[in-house]
Amino acid sequence: MKHTAQPLLEKYQLGDLQLKNKIVMSSLTRGRATNAELIPTPLMAEYYAQRASAGLILSEGTWVNSKSIGFINVPGIYTEQQVEGWKLVTKAVHDNGGLIFSQLGHIGSASHPDFFNGELPAGPSAINPQTRSFTPEGFKDSLTPRELTIAEIKQTIQDYKHAAKNAKQAGFDGVEVHAIVGMLIPQFLSPATNQRTDEYGGNIENRSRIVFEILDAIIEVWGSTRVSIKFTPVALSNVGIMTPDEETIPTFKYILKRLSEYNLAYLHIVGPSEDLSGTPVADLQDNYFSHFRQNYSGRLMANLGFTQESGNAILEEGTADLVSFGAPFIANPDLAERFAYNIPLSESIQETIYTGGESGYADYPKAELV
Ligand SMILES: Cc1cc2nc3c(=O)[nH]c(=O)nc-3n(C[C@H](O)[C@H](O)[C@H](O)COP(=O)(O)O)c2cc1C
Numbered sequence: 001m002k003h004t005a006q007p008l009l010e011k012y013q014l015g016d017l018q019l020k021n022k023i024v025m026s027s028l029t030r031g032r033a034t035n036a037e038l039i040p041t042p043l044m045a046e047y048y049a050q051r052a053s054a055g056l057i058l059s060e061g062t063w064v065n066s067k068s069i070g071f072i073n074v075p076g077i078y079t080e081q082q083v084e085g086w087k088l089v090t091k092a093v094h095d096n097g098g099l100i101f102s103q104l105g106h107i108g109s110a111s112h113p114d115f116f117n118g119e120l121p122a123g124p125s126a127i128n129p130q131t132r133s134f135t136p137e138g139f140k141d142s143l144t145p146r147e148l149t150i151a152e153i154k155q156t157i158q159d160y161k162h163a164a165k166n167a168k169q170a171g172f173d174g175v176e177v178h179a180i181v182g183m184l185i186p187q188f189l190s191p192a193t194n195q196r197t198d199e200y201g202g203n204i205e206n207r208s209r210i211v212f213e214i215l216d217a218i219i220e221v222w223g224s225t226r227v228s229i230k231f232t233p234v235a236l237s238n239v240g241i242m243t244p245d246e247e248t249i250p251t252f253k254y255i256l257k258r259l260s261e262y263n264l265a266y267l268h269i270v271g272p273s274e275d276l277s278g279t280p281v282a283d284l285q286d287n288y289f290s291h292f293r294q295n296y297s298g299r300l301m302a303n304l305g306f307t308q309e310s311g312n313a314i315l316e317e318g319t320a321d322l323v324s325f326g327a328p329f330i331a332n333p334d335l336a337e338r339f340a341y342n343i344p345l346s347e348s349i350q351e352t353i354y355t356g357g358e359s360g361y362a363d364y365p366k367a368e369l370v
Contacts (some may be wrong), residue, residue: 002340004118007315008308009340012055012322014265014299015171015225019322022315023336026176026268026303026326027058027230030353032361033075033085038063040075040085040277043094047362050333053099058230058268058324059089061105061178064163065156068184070111070121071134072102073355077102077163083170090171101174101228101265102167104160104218109135109145109193110240118307122146123187124194124201130240131182134354142240153200156184161217164227174265177214180348181242185211189251193239204247204254208210211255215262228301229259230268234281234288237273237350244281253295260297266322267296271304289319298327308339334366343367 012019031043063069063076076082086102093100109123113131123145125130132139148156160177167175179185187193188210194201200209202243211229218227233252234244244367269292278283284291289302302320311323327333331348338345346367352360 003342005080006308006339007312008323009336010315014056014322017056017226017265019099019335020053020097021055022322023054023311023339024301024322024324025051025054025057025329025335027060027176028326028329029060029071029074029354030361031071031073032357033309034073034357035082037079038069038074038076039081040089042088043052043358043362044156047089047333048089048100048199049092049096049098049279050362050366051329051335052093052096053334053336054329055322055336057093057098057100058176059102060252061103061183062163064104064106065159067116067156068106068108068159069115070128072136077104077166077170078159082198083166086167086172090173093174094171096354099173101176101226102163102170102172103176103178103230104163104167105178106156106184107182110142110182110186110187111145112140112142112325114140116370120144120146122148122152123184124148124196127188127193127195127241129182129242131194131238147196150198150200153295157172157210157217160214161221164218164221168221170352174228175218175222176268177218177227177229179211179229180232180270181239182250185214186231186242190242191245191247192243204251208251208255208258212258215264219262224263225265225287228265228268230270230303232270232275234279235270236276236279244279246280248281249283256296262298264298266299266301266345267292268301268303268324271302273304289314295317308342324354331364332367333364337369338367341367341369343369
């Protein structure tokens, strides 16, 4: 029997967009842009359309320029051909009554020369982030990158703006800046990977500068209420040397205070995946999302490990406005209906998460509704 009286299934006014529920599909890199030009395909349009009953879909992370690449078969949004491919996706989602934001990303130093004809990737400083890149030949360790010049940083910001314009042209409803650990922006935020001595390094204000410069550039295209940003403030695993440190909490306090003035669509915060005790961010262990709620006055989207029950609970207690789900959307295209009818969730097949073409992608069935 349908059970709609749950907070996750309530409508939500997101600026001038009305979301049909508070269930957001979080970005999922699936490596299905299997062509040299990294153009979204009709199969991707079918996959996203299947998930249009989410209140909002966030696209997989997409590259803002040819230097931002660092993972195989991930689509870009910097060429006209890529824009044409994305048009198929946005149309398919809209035709099915959904809304979709484009997630704009740059992997910075966590890439590999295999993507650049043997040339080194660039990051804030010439420091190996000690992560891994999924290259056409499999996973490879990151190397010591080249340091971005100031002119290259300014160009990168313009490339985000260009990608934001392309997202608009492609028919997206807004954009989310991809700033989870591993990507370029957190490489600037972390003193471990950013040891610059100019205005983009050193103190918190300087290390955070790029966040605001990118957002300001994108907001010129979209207006603030269609722009958002996603952070993983306390990621501990698979983040190389970019683990949380004593600067993490004050850095995010500073960023959130400034972002509170921005009137963004929302701030997307990923929760801890591990126990924070004994780490420099241990103070967030018992009050994680309420800490961000207190330090940010705009709309807050919570993520990581949510279930129907915990998603409803965080909305009910008022600690978040929206809840995003990542992994559950892989095998449950109809996640919203499954919550509405209390239908058990299907498990995804691990082998086909990032590879496999059609298999394990757009072939997960919707549940039978009784
Ligand atoms: C296969 C896979 C691919 C992902 N790709 C992205 C991505 O492109 N951009 C991003 O911000 N997060 C990405 N994530 C993280 C998810 O969006 C989400 O933050 C994370 O899975 C935690 O939410 P969950 O517990 O509901 O899965 C990915 C996660 C998975 C499992």
